[in-house]
Structures are given as C-alpha cells and as structure tokens.
Amino acid sequence: MKVFIISLGSVDSVVLKNLAEDLEKVLKIDVTILGSITLSEEAYSLEREQYSGDFILKYLSRIILLENGKLLGVTEEDLYAKGLNFIFGIAQISERNAVISLNRLKDKIRERALKEAVHELGHTFGLLHCENKSCVMSFSNNLDEVDAKSSDFCSEHNFLR
Ligand SMILES: [Zn+2]
Numbered sequence: 360m361k362v363f364i365i366s367l368g369s370v371d372s373v374v375l376k377n378l379a380e381d382l383e384k385v386l387k388i389d390v391t392i393l394g395s396i397t398l399s400e401e402a403y404s405l406e407r408e409q410y411s412g413d414f415i416l417k418y419l420s421r422i423i424l425l426e427n428g429k430l431l432g433v434t435e436e437d438l439y440a441k442g443l444n445f446i447f448g449i450a451q452i453s454e455r456n457a458v459i460s461l462n463r464l465k466d467k468i469r470e471r472a473l474k475e476a477v478h479e480l481g482h483t484f485g486l487l488h489c490e491n492k493s494c495v496m497s498f499s500n501n502l503d504e505v506d507a508k509s510s511d512f513c514s515e516h517n518f519l520r
Pocket residue numbers: 478482488498
C-alpha cells in the first residue's frame with residue numbers, strides 16, 4: 360500500500376514535499392508525488408466561485424494507478440460540498456480517492472495540511488468521524504478545530520499500529 364499525491368492545478372512544491380514527508384511519518388506508508396494535472400473546469404461552480412469536492416473525487420477515480428494505493432489530490436482552490444459553505448477536504452469512505460484544499464489553511468499550512476490529509480486518507484481506510492476532539496478523525500468546521508486536533512489517530516482509531 361502506498362499513497363500517491365497529485366496536485367490539481369499549481370500547488371507550491373515545498374508544501375507538497377513537506378506533506379509527503381510528514382505523511383510518511385504519521386501513516387508509516389510510502390508516499391510518492393506524481394505531478395500535476397489541470398483542475399477540470401467542469402468541477403467549477405460559477406455561482407459559488409468554488410470547486411465541487413464531489414466532482415473532483417469522480418474525476419480522480421478515473422485516473423489509473425499502476426500500483427495499489429490511495430490517491431490524494433491537493434489543490435489551492437477553495438472546495439465546497441452540498442450543504443456546506445466550504446470544505447477542507449473530502450474522501451471516498453473505504454475507497455481510493457481523497458482531496459484536500461490548502462485554500463483556507465493560511466499560516467501553519469504545513470501542520471494543518473498534514474492533519475487534513477491524514478483525516479481524508481483515514482476515510483479512505485474506512486474510518487468515520489471521531490468524537491474525540493484531539494483525534495485527527497474529528498470533523499473540522501473551522502481553523503480553530505483543525506488546530507485543536509493532533510495529526511494522529513486516537514487509540515480507538517489507531518489501526519496502523
Ligand atoms: Zn471527515
């Protein structure tokens with residue numbers, strides 16, 4: 360099992376490199392940065408001036424990987440999902456694809472991006488949301504909640520050890 364990172368549109372290469380390095384440490388899984396693809400304009404909502412997370416997941420699922428692994432899209436564009444003003448990321452539960460947005464992470468981007476990436480990848484490994492606010496699988500609605508959680512799983516979710 361590996362994690363592949365793909366950038367959707369242009370993404371700061373230092374941020375990607377740090378994310379790959381940090382994800383390897385937390386998940387104890389090999390992480391490879393694949394490169395960049397253009398963000399499909401079909402995913403863009405003119406009305407909301409944001410990209411649809413669900414559409415991006417569909418788009419990612421069409422990408423063929425030659426090795427068994429999870430695919431994490433990273434974008435600097437702002438994302439939304441139905442019923443939510445914005446999302447930090449979204450994933451397919453127990454499937455392959457996940458996406459995170461760096462758009463609202465501002466400073467502390469390294470640790471915040473790591474938390475959101477671990478969270479979304481946790482969903483692809485079948486994990487659901489956790490009530491424990493310090494667990495990386497707790498749902499974050501704003502940056503305070505992102506900052507309140509750690510980048511690691513609580514003992515209940517610690518499937519990697
Ligand atoms: Zn979640």
